[in-house]
Amino acid sequence: MTLEEAKEILSVYRDDLPLDELPEVSLALTMPETNDALQEWFKEEQKFDQEISAAFSEIEVPKDLAARVLAEAPTDTEDQKPTESKIVPFPTRRLWIAAAAAVVLTAAGLVNYFAFPPPVQFPGTEFSSVSKFRNDMAFYANSRFVLAHMTEDFAEARDWLRDHQAPSYEETPGAIVSYEGMGCQTFPWGEHQVSLICFRNGNDDIVHLFVANKDAFKELMPASELQALQVERKLETGGWITEDKVYLFVGSDSDVKIGSLLASISGV
Amino acid sequence: MGNPAEFERIVNDFYQDLYRFAYSLAKNQADATDLTQQTFYRFATKGDTIRDKSKTKSWLFRTLKNDFLSQARRSQKFQHIPLEDAGPELPDEQSEDPSRSVDSHLVVEALQKVDETYRIALSLFYMKGLSYKEIAHTLEIPIGTVMSRLSRGKAQLKSALSAVA
Numbered sequence: 001m002t003l004e005e006a007k008e009i010l011s012v013y014r015d016d017l018p019l020d021e022l023p024e025v026s027l028a029l030t031m032p033e034t035n036d037a038l039q040e041w042f043k044e045e046q047k048f049d050q051e052i053s054a055a056f057s058e059i060e061v062p063k064d065l066a067a068r069v070l071a072e073a074p075t076d077t078e079d080q081k082p083t084e085s086k087i088v089p090f091p092t093r094r095l096w097i098a099a100a101a102a103v104v105l106t107a108a109g110l111v112n113y114f115a116f117p118p119p120v121q122f123p124g125t126e127f128s129s130v131s132k133f134r135n136d137m138a139f140y141a142n143s144r145f146v147l148a149h150m151t152e153d154f155a156e157a158r159d160w161l162r163d164h165q166a167p168s169y170e171e172t173p174g175a176i177v178s179y180e181g182m183g184c185q186t187f188p189w190g191e192h193q194v195s196l197i198c199f200r201n202g203n204d205d206i207v208h209l210f211v212a213n214k215d216a217f218k219e220l221m222p223a224s225e226l227q228a229l230q231v232e233r234k235l236e237t238g239g240w241i242t243e244d245k246v247y248l249f250v251g252s253d254s255d256v257k258i259g260s261l262l263a264s265i266s267g268v
Numbered sequence: 269m270g271n272p273a274e275f276e277r278i279v280n281d282f283y284q285d286l287y288r289f290a291y292s293l294a295k296n297q298a299d300a301t302d303l304t305q306q307t308f309y310r311f312a313t314k315g316d317t318i319r320d321k322s323k324t325k326s327w328l329f330r331t332l333k334n335d336f337l338s339q340a341r342r343s344q345k346f347q348h349i350p351l352e353d354a355g356p357e358l359p360d361e362q363s364e365d366p367s368r369s370v371d372s373h374l375v376v377e378a379l380q381k382v383d384e385t386y387r388i389a390l391s392l393f394y395m396k397g398l399s400y401k402e403i404a405h406t407l408e409i410p411i412g413t414v415m416s417r418l419s420r421g422k423a424q425l426k427s428a429l430s431a432v433a
Contacts, residue, residue, distance in 0.1 A: 008415075008416075008419045009415065009419075011418075011419050011422055011423075012393070012415050012418040012419050012422065014393075014400060016399045016400050016401075017400050017411070017415075018400070018401070018411065021411070022411065022412065048426075049394070052375055052394045052425075053394045053395075053396055055371055055372045055374070055375040055394075056288055056292070056372065056375065056391075056394045056395060056396070057288070057396060058371065058372040059287075059288040059291050059292070059372045059376070060372075061283070061284045061287045061288065062287070062297065062301060065283055065287060065301060065304060065305075066279055066280055066283050068301075068305060069279050069283060069304065069305055069308045070275075070276060070279055072305055072308075072309060073272075073275060073279075073308065073309070073312045074309070074312055074313060
């Protein structure tokens, strides 16, 4: 090996080179041992490499780059996988990115509107009328809302409501226990808190069960009047009163009947 | 991307080196940012096709390099000199040592004067995170050829640093 050949190798030597695959590197490495000038030259080369590497690591990276990359990443490769021809030159891409961002923001706003609808408001401070409760709960059942806690287990729904200081049942009422739970929710009704438990009846129809504390009402209508089925806002409603709670079933559309469900409640 | 957590990990592991590599090639922040984002976009949509996950890093750098070359040639902003037309320029003992006081701007400036083929190899070489084997995988050439390109590129870089210093 000539001196020039050794220098060509040594000038780019790094200790991760696979020496077993490159015997000429091992040979070149022995030459500085007997040549002081070459050894000094080799040290300078290594020093040069370290300084250039250090300069590279000083190239400033935009702080928000990772976040931008992650924000741009497609979430569904099957739907959004681009073909080669769809990847446009990067100077032009910025316009596409801006346009895409506008579309995404608009879509996100729509998704947000439908996925997280604004809460239904019941203004006022005093609710003494059970008939108003009936009407308001039918209104709520007709509105868009999301369940705060999803569960098929009525006992779990009860515990969740208790944890949120919301009115609930001690034991799952009547025939509900044999049905499939969906989840629960609690929301303010004036100054009081009302609970909602959703489930599917034997016909796979969604039924709402609203629960309010009895002290939310200044004057209670006779129990028989609440038990009588009544259509409010096109939804069948009917309920019962216990020692400290008022319960109300509300169907999810005009075809949902709650008569047999109500009849399964003990004492009704 | 099939696994968002894995994608995020790969972004966090490699975005800095990829950006620096892109910057060393494109020499401006906007294009380097676009190249980096484009590379990860490609990875998000095509990364599932990488059979050997240990080669993910090489795949990313190779994709960025190919995109850069494709864009650069399309825009004709960069002069391309075929490797076979470039003569060997080995370092010699009398050349001035330009390694004093080098900073990143100076290095990037000098790199632009290095032939494109050598510049890409040099950028990968000076990126601390890439091994020789990974450079070879990225460039799809044997390690011996990588060494040869590096040696010639380094000679040109030294010469360019002397000129810009």
